[in-house]
Amino acid sequence: MCSDCKKSDLTLLDGIIDELGTDSGSLITVLQRAQEVYGYLPTDVMYAVAERLGVSPAHVMGVATFYTQFRLTPVGRHLIMLCKGTACHVNGADSIEKAVCGELGIKDGETTADGLFSLKTVACLGCCSLSPVMMIDEETYGSLTPASAVEIIKKIKEHESK
Amino acid sequence: MSIRAVVGEGSCGIAAGAHSVYNALKASASENGFAVGITGCIGMCFAEPIVDIYDGARLLKRLVRVSADDVHAITEFIVSGDPSAVGHLEITSAESAFLNKQTRIALRHCGIIDPESIADYKEAGGYGALKKVLAEMTPEEVIEEIKISGLAGRGGAGFPTWFKWNAARNADGDEKYLICNADEGDPGAFMDRAVIESDPHMLIEGMLIAAYAIGAKDAFVYVRAEYPLAVERLKKAIADAEAQHFVGDNILGTGFCCRIRIKAGAGAFVCGEETALIESLEGKRGMPRLKPPFPAQSGYKNKPSNINNVETFANVSYIIEKGGVNFASLGTEGSKGTKVFALTGKIKRGGLVEIPMGLTLRDVIFDIGGGVRDGGEFKAVQMGGPSGGCIPAEKLDTPIDYKALAATGAIMGSGGMVVTDSSTCMVNMARFFLDFTKKESCGKCVHCRIGTSRMFEILTRITEGMGEDGDIEKLEELCDGIKAGALCGLGQTAPNPVLTTLRYFRAEYEAHIKEKRCPAGECAALRRYTINADKCRGCTLCAKKCPVGAINGEVKKAHVIDNEKCIKCGSCAEACRFGAVEMC
Numbered sequence: 001m002c003s004d005c006k007k008s009d010l011t012l013l014d015g016i017i018d019e020l021g022t023d024s025g026s027l028i029t030v031l032q033r034a035q036e037v038y039g040y041l042p043t044d045v046m047y048a049v050a051e052r053l054g055v056s057p058a059h060v061m062g063v064a065t066f067y068t069q070f071r072l073t074p075v076g077r078h079l080i081m082l083c084k085g086t087a088c089h090v091n092g093a094d095s096i097e098k099a100v101c102g103e104l105g106i107k108d109g110e111t112t113a114d115g116l117f118s119l120k121t122v123a124c125l126g127c128c129s130l131s132p133v134m135m136i137d138e139e140t141y142g143s144l145t146p147a148s149a150v151e152i153i154k155k156i157k158e159h160e161s162k
Numbered sequence: 163m164s165i166r167a168v169v170g171e172g173s174c175g176i177a178a179g180a181h182s183v184y185n186a187l188k189a190s191a192s193e194n195g196f197a198v199g200i201t202g203c204i205g206m207c208f209a210e211p212i213v214d215i216y217d218g219a220r221l222l223k224r225l226v227r228v229s230a231d232d233v234h235a236i237t238e239f240i241v242s243g244d245p246s247a248v249g250h251l252e253i254t255s256a257e258s259a260f261l262n263k264q265t266r267i268a269l270r271h272c273g274i275i276d277p278e279s280i281a282d283y284k285e286a287g288g289y290g291a292l293k294k295v296l297a298e299m300t301p302e303e304v305i306e307e308i309k310i311s312g313l314a315g316r317g318g319a320g321f322p323t324w325f326k327w328n329a330a331r332n333a334d335g336d337e338k339y340l341i342c343n344a345d346e347g348d349p350g351a352f353m354d355r356a357v358i359e360s361d362p363h364m365l366i367e368g369m370l371i372a373a374y375a376i377g378a379k380d381a382f383v384y385v386r387a388e389y390p391l392a393v394e395r396l397k398k399a400i401a402d403a404e405a406q407h408f409v410g411d412n413i414l415g416t417g418f419c420c421r422i423r424i425k426a427g428a429g430a431f432v433c434g435e436e437t438a439l440i441e442s443l444e445g446k447r448g449m450p451r452l453k454p455p456f457p458a459q460s461g462y463k464n465k466p467s468n469i470n471n472v473e474t475f476a477n478v479s480y481i482i483e484k485g486g487v488n489f490a491s492l493g494t495e496g497s498k499g500t501k502v503f504a505l506t507g508k509i510k511r512g513g514l515v516e517i518p519m520g521l522t523l524r525d526v527i528f529d530i531g532g533g534v535r536d537g538g539e540f541k542a543v544q545m546g547g548p549s550g551g552c553i554p555a556e557k558l559d560t561p562i563d564y565k566a567l568a569a570t571g572a573i574m575g576s577g578g579m580v581v582t583d584s585s586t587c588m589v590n591m592a593r594f595f596l597d598f599t600k601k602e603s604c605g606k607c608v609h610c611r612i613g614t615s616r617m618f619e620i621l622t623r624i625t626e627g628m629g630e631d632g633d634i635e636k637l638e639e640l641c642d643g644i645k646a647g648a649l650c651g652l653g654q655t656a657p658n659p660v661l662t663t664l665r666y667f668r669a670e671y672e673a674h675i676k677e678k679r680c681p682a683g684e685c686a687a688l689r690r691y692t693i694n695a696d697k698c699r700g701c702t703l704c705a706k707k708c709p710v711g712a713i714n715g716e717v718k719k720a721h722v723i724d725n726e727k728c729i730k731c732g733s734c735a736e737a738c739r740f741g742a743v744e745m746c
């Protein structure tokens with residue numbers, strides 16, 4: 001087991017394993033459900049999943065790092081998914097990214113020091129006709145300009161500081 | 163009078179605000195005696211949110227770009243019958259022309275039926291083809307009908323569907339699997355999502371017919387995790403179909419059994435490759451397997467498996483109902499039926515388009531899509547995503563046909579069609595796709611893993627004005643190496659965006675390398691903004707619009723751009739009313 005990692009409540013895994021079974025073929029689904037519960041995949045949770053599914057921790061880590069959906073660190077309160085699909089690229093997604101990064105002081109894949117925002121660029125959100133697009137939490141914002149993207153983030157910040 | 167207001171609630175519509183329109187209509191409906199329903203994607207993404215007003219089955223009005231504030235006008239129209247109440251919302255005839263050249267088979271119920279209602283699907287003739295197959299046809303006859311239709315895989319490769327089904331049917335063993343590839347990873351393509359969100363039962367029916375033909379009792383839909391609405395609607399559709407004995411044991415009392423399960427992908431483009439998808443279904447890293455053996459011999463759990471994509475299955479019930487000959491009467495010699503495209507980018511009317519094969523690119527982009535938006539000039543259309551290429555203006559009369567498109571260096575692909583105008587840099591476009599394939603390469607083959615990284619580095623260097631003599635030749639050498647040395651389709655086709663842009667836009671590469679100039683004006687490193695002090699009135703608008711605070715200056719005095727801070731987004735140039743911001 002890992003010696004230096006934090007202690008997660010591993011009983012939360014019981015319901016997931018009961019439902020999905022211990023077949024190693026369920027690994028991806030188990031990790032998806034675990035991430036829903038814990039918000040990300042803590043190391044001790046991955047060890048526990050490995051043990052219960054009868055696969056090596058390296059195998060679990062291999063799968064967790066292969067797929068972009070899995071996060072190994074906690075995510076900020078607001079997750080910004082910035083679309084960089086082809087239609088968004090053609091319509092200026094690069095300058096939206098620069099403006100958002102400038103406003104937040106972080107790069108793709110990082111979380112702000114206050115834990116408020118995480119930024120993740122994604123390949124395609126499938127709302128190409130609204131490009132360039134970003135999604136913050138469940139809300140989709142389309143036809144962005146660098147200024148409007150910054151404005152949206154500033155509004156969320158303002159709301160949070162109240 | 164039975165008036166019904168139907169809101170288009172696909173993901174695009176919802177993102178544009180359709181659900182708040184739905185809620186507002188719902189609130190008004192109970193007071194004013196009309197019904198409110200939902201439908202899937204109508205395909206006119208450019209006009210979302212869309213509300214159709216029906217009297218019985220007759221479409222009275224199609225209203226576009228509707229907001230919740232428009233609901234009182236809609237109510238007034240429904241109550242009084244006065245068309246002027248919604249005149250400002252009504253779709254124009256020019257916009258309606260979007261549908262004129264289309265022939266809809268895979269999308270034939272999209273935007274018409276309620277995707278959450280099995281009754282709606284059955285009323286539209288749904289599950290009739292399944293009944294016919296189970297009552298009247300042997301598996302061999304089903305495969306023969308698909309063979310006559312000429313249906314080819316719509317996921318990109320265009321392999322004959324009947325051949326795969328036949329191979330899986332003839333493979334040894336009783337345990338066989340049917341898999342639907344709904345891992346639509348090509349950025350800029352969203353037709354599979356739209357089909358699942360708008361007509362999930364048609365996918366289910368197509369899969370059941372295929373399962374019957376190959377002899378599978380278990381079927382999976384491997385769907386992108388980024389498509390939550392599609393997953394939700396498919397789940398409900400499977401449950402409803404089970405309740406009515408279309409899915410599960412002893413289907414319709416015929417003894418045929420097939421259950422359908424959903425597996426959510428976890429985000430990996432390479433899982434669109436069929437053997438990588440199988441690895442992922444088995445809970446592993448999605449890394450492609452060596453072929454042969456093909457999945458038809460040894461696929462999921464090393465058992466015979468057949469994989470088709472969503473759009474392929476969406477054509478099956480039509481072929482069974484109307485006959486393979488009918489389907490084959492559409493299209494060209496080598497490409498039968500219709501194809502769905504997601505028309506996006508710098509296009510006036512973007513959305514989902516289904517056309518008979520054989521129409522030209524010009525028909526789709528100009529007649530259906532209305533051409534380039536904002537008065538721009540057409541430069542190229544990108545087809546086939548990271549595996550495809552850019553087709554230039556002089557090839558616009560190319561027919562939509564597997565062979566004819568392949569001859570341009572692009573591919574039919576899964577149906578992404580991204581239009582670019584003169585402001586799009588083709589070198590940066592190639593760089594964009596190599597960035598994508600570099601990140602998505604699974605790492606198994608050296609040529610793909612390292613080759614795509616080296617190509618990305620060279621392309622980055624060129625777009626940053628540091629290109630060197632010999633870079634083009636290096637790119638070409640890497641293209642050849644990756645094509646020859648990669649195991650799977652992702653690697654083998656990864657050089658295509660570079661090869662096609664080199665073929666048609668070589669001068670643009672040379673301008674970057676030799677003159678340190680980006681002819682499209684897109685490459686930020688080769689661009690610099692300055693304020694012409696003679697023209698600047700000191701209105702401060704540019705400073706207010708600058709998202710990074712790079713513009714300084716006092717009111718009524720000339721402003722200055724700090725080029726260290728400037729991200730070259732061009733917001734200042736757009737904002738300036740005096741033409742004082744100059745780009746060089």
